[in-house]
Amino acid sequence: MSSSFSSAEGQQRFVVARELFETYATYRMTEIVSRRFTQADMLRWLESFRSMNLLTTIPLGQSAEGRTISLLRLGTGSVKVFLWSQMHGDEPTATMALLDMLNFFARARDHVVSRTILDALSLLIIPMVNPDGAERFQRRTAQSIDMNRDALTLGTPEAHILKETRDTYQPHFGFNLHDQDPRYTVGNSKNVCAVALLAPAFDESRSDNDIRVAAKEVASTFASVLQEFIPGHVSKYDETFEPRAFGDNVQKWGTSTVLVESGGWPGDREKMFVRKLNYVGLLTSLHAIATGTYQQADLAAYEGLPLSTKYLYDVILRNAQLKANDQVSAVRVDIGINLDEELNMQNGRVELVGKIVDIGDLSIFGAFQEVDVRDALLSGSEIKMDQRITAERVQALLIKP
Ligand SMILES: [Zn+2]
Incomplete structure (x- = not known):
């Protein structure tokens, strides 16, 4: 979809994305070789940043089984961006990408992309919202609850922590990071969906307001970048309003939220290529938020995406x-x-x-x-x-x- 890059901002965005894509091997966390890992593994990987004065770790509370869920905070800017991953324990692709991203910030501090993002934004990251589920590599929490249907009841400590963090920081932007069945396709094609995006609806009639339009602009930025690397393998996730889910409610509570669903890729059961796509998409989107250029994104890049279907x-x-x-x-x-x-x-x-x-x-x-x-x-x-x-x-x- 080269049309989305006809503008100067689009050209610049693609230059940024291309460089991130091509230098990924330099910055990825080489320790992460399997998508089955526990919170203990993740904490060990995060240790490598401890001496670098990169981020602040803020304990938020405990999971049902007593694992401490923490918020990682970095950047000094006034625009707050909240990224949370793995509320479903068996959906770790974006968690890996977030660690790659932290590694990029740590190793390439003087890079213009790092500096632009960390000067303009404050990043608030919960890389693993459901550590008990991750321990068993299962969707649900230790209490057998799908916490993405617990945004209103807040019966699980994990859902409570996520909601409380949103309310405390009132972030401007949110990234709700998941994995979907790798067998989803793009529309009626046989193309595997590598990544599905959604600016979730905040009501039954799927209305727009300034909050959701900004989310659609960010989703358009993300989609147009991915189309350069994997044309025809990006879709839009089911738009139906789900009153109990987090993405829909965080949008309603006033944070411009984009759902990112990591899908499949041929020969990539461990989702290492999809992890790389997440890394490039997230960093490029954060850069566009930092520079404000996301507002010039062509909404058609998101609105025109075929819906995810299952023909694979x-x-x-x-x-x-x-x-x-x-x-x-x-x-x-x-x-x-x-x-x-x-x-x-x-x-x-x-x-x-x-x-x-x-x-x-x-x-x-x-x-x-x-x-x-x-x-x-x-x-x-x-x-x-x-x-x-x-x-x-x-x-x-x-x-x-
Ligand atoms: Zn999920």
Whole structure:
């Protein structure tokens, strides 16, 4: 979408984004190699900034299981930007990107992007809102509650802490950082959605006010930057107002909020490339807020995004002959298989386990891996809905139909 860069501010934004993208390897935290990590891991990584006088750590309170949730504060500017990640314990991509970003500020302090951001903005960061969930790599808190449906009730200590922090600092901008199922696609295409964005609605009729329009401008900035690197792989998240969710309410409470959902990328189960996209998108958006240039963003870059849909499986075997049982004749079908991570109770390892999720004409669906098995005869004893299938068997079917 080069049209979004026709203006001078757009050109400048792209120069910034391109440099961040190309120098990422210099600044990423090389210690982080897996998206399964705990709060203890994260605190160890944050230790490396302790002697650098980069940030202030402010304890906010305790999770249900007594883990201290802290706010990281840096920058001296008057515009306050609040970034919170991992309220869902198994959604850590942006947490990794935030640590990369801190590393950039620490190692490239005199860089014009660092100086511009830290002079103009005060960054308020909760990198892991739900440490108990992260400990188990699960969505919900230790009390089995989805804290993103707890913004009104505030029954969980984690939701209480998030709301209290918002109210204490009254930030101008907010980034609500999540992961979505990597199998989302962009609109009706088979393009995997790498990142979905949303300026959440604050009411049922999805009205606009100054707060939400500013959020849309920031989302447009973020989207236009990503389109330069991954054209056609950015979508808009479901816009329906959810009265119990944080993004919607933080927008309503007066902070211009953008939801960022990290999606998928082929061959990137650990989401390391999506982490890099987050890093570039977040830093470029913060830079645009710091310079005020986000206000010149073309709103169409956000408003025109196709909605996230779900037209993707992990694996599709095309054109198999399925003989379901002795009573029926074989029929030509496509077979959709998803591979999910499961904890093996025997050895304590996380393993991939396949499940057959669709059989029939799957022509409208795409897949991370697909192969034409050219009328290979498969039996209904192996191929039936919801049947488990080992990852090894799936690979064998893909390689040698
Ligand atoms: Zn989430």
